[in-house]
Amino acid sequence: MNYKLAVDIGGTQLRVALYPEEATQAERCKRIPTRGKGSAVERLIGLLSEIWPAEGVVTGIGVAAPGPIDPDKGIIFSAPNIPGWTNMPLQKHLEDAFHVPVHLGNDANLAVLGEWRYGAGRGHKDILFLTISTGIGGGVIIKNRLLLGSQGLAAELGHVSVDPNGPMCGCGQRGHLEAISSGTAIGKYVVAQLQQGRTSVLTLDPAPTGKDISSAAAAGDALAVEAVERAARALGVAIAGYLHIFNPSIVILGGGVSQSGPVFMEPMLNAMRAAVIAPAYVNDLVVTLAELGDNAGLMGALALAHSA
Numbered sequence: 246m247n248y249k250l251a252v253d254i255g256g257t258q259l260r261v262a263l264y265p266e267e268a269t270q271a272e273r274c275k276r277i278p279t280r281g282k283g284s285a286v287e288r289l290i291g292l293l294s295e296i297w298p299a300e301g302v303v304t305g306i307g308v309a310a311p312g313p314i315d316p317d318k319g320i321i322f323s324a325p326n327i328p329g330w331t332n333m334p335l336q337k338h339l340e341d342a343f344h345v346p347v348h349l350g351n352d353a354n355l356a357v358l359g360e361w362r363y364g365a366g367r368g369h370k371d372i373l374f375l376t377i378s379t380g381i382g383g384g385v386i387i388k389n390r391l392l393l394g395s396q397g398l399a400a401e402l403g404h405v406s407v408d409p410n411g412p413m414c415g416c417g418q419r420g421h422l423e424a425i426s427s428g429t430a431i432g433k434y435v436v437a438q439l440q441q442g443r444t445s446v447l448t449l450d451p452a453p454t455g456k457d458i459s460s461a462a463a464a465g466d467a468l469a470v471e472a473v474e475r476a477a478r479a480l481g482v483a484i485a486g487y488l489h490i491f492n493p494s495i496v497i498l499g500g501g502v503s504q505s506g507p508v509f510m511e512p513m514l515n516a517m518r519a520a521v522i523a524p525a526y527v528n529d530l531v532v533t534l535a536e537l538g539d540n541a542g543l544m545g546a547l548a549l550a551h552s553a
């Protein structure tokens with residue numbers, strides 16, 4: 246039997262899974278903490294050896310890697326949560342160890358590949374995917390092909406400016422979507438307003454979590470509603486811009502913030518519809534939540550192993 250291996254490298258966990266060819270359920274999977282005894286590369290090679298099939302042939306390994314990567318050379322430029330991973334030639338390390346083709350993809354890009362092949366995007370050829378959690382990542386599929394750009398750096402959809410005078414983004418630029426609509430940004434906005442003396446069921450100590458804010462918003466707390474709506478409207482405007490550029494048939498939203506319910510989705514959809522230059526962009530557009538959740542990285546890596 247032929248097999249594919251999928252690898253998901255997270256800041257806290259390394260996950261690997263073994264899939265029989267054309268299967269979508271893993272035959273075996275394992276996970277270990279990313280940090281521990283030995284280097285992360287040695288630990289990953291050890292983990293892959295543990296689930297390597299005793300019989301049959303592994304025809305490829307797909308790897309979902311954090312941070313910016315060079316998908317052609319198989320290099321991870323930087324992985325802030327993994328010590329020593331600067332310009333890490335992971336593809337070469339794994340090919341030297343296992344002598345099978347290895348393909349690397351950025352985790353946000355692979356999440357859209359996973360949703361396209363196995364999740365909410367099945368049957369769609371043109372897909373826009375956004376994950377809205379602590380940061381904002383994205384991926385774009387055009388005519389069944391993942392958009393990579395000339396260097397594999399395309400689809401950084403969280404780092405577009407929606408307000409040149411807006412708050413500073415984690416990347417060092419001002420007013421990016423991520424600095425207004427991410428879970429981190431929503432939390433910062435609430436804290437800043439509380440510090441100015443706004444009254445709310447939310448408190449400075451303990452600082453509110455994303456869940457606290459979305460529940461308070463769902464219960465009608467004015468500050469929480471304002472914080473969530475502000476984020477949702479900026480996202481809607483940004484998505485309208487993406488619709489003009491990519492003209493997808495479906496927008497898939499992942500990440501914790503997208504689970505906030507109508508208090509988030511309604512203002513987002515209203516802002517998006519109000520900002521498009523022609524109704525055709527939204528008339529038949531599907532806007533839906535991601536389906537793969539915690540398995541997005543592994544399923545994306547599997548999709549990469551199949552489509553590479």
Ligand SMILES: [Zn+2]
Nearest residue numbers: 404414416421
């Ligand atoms: Zn940014």
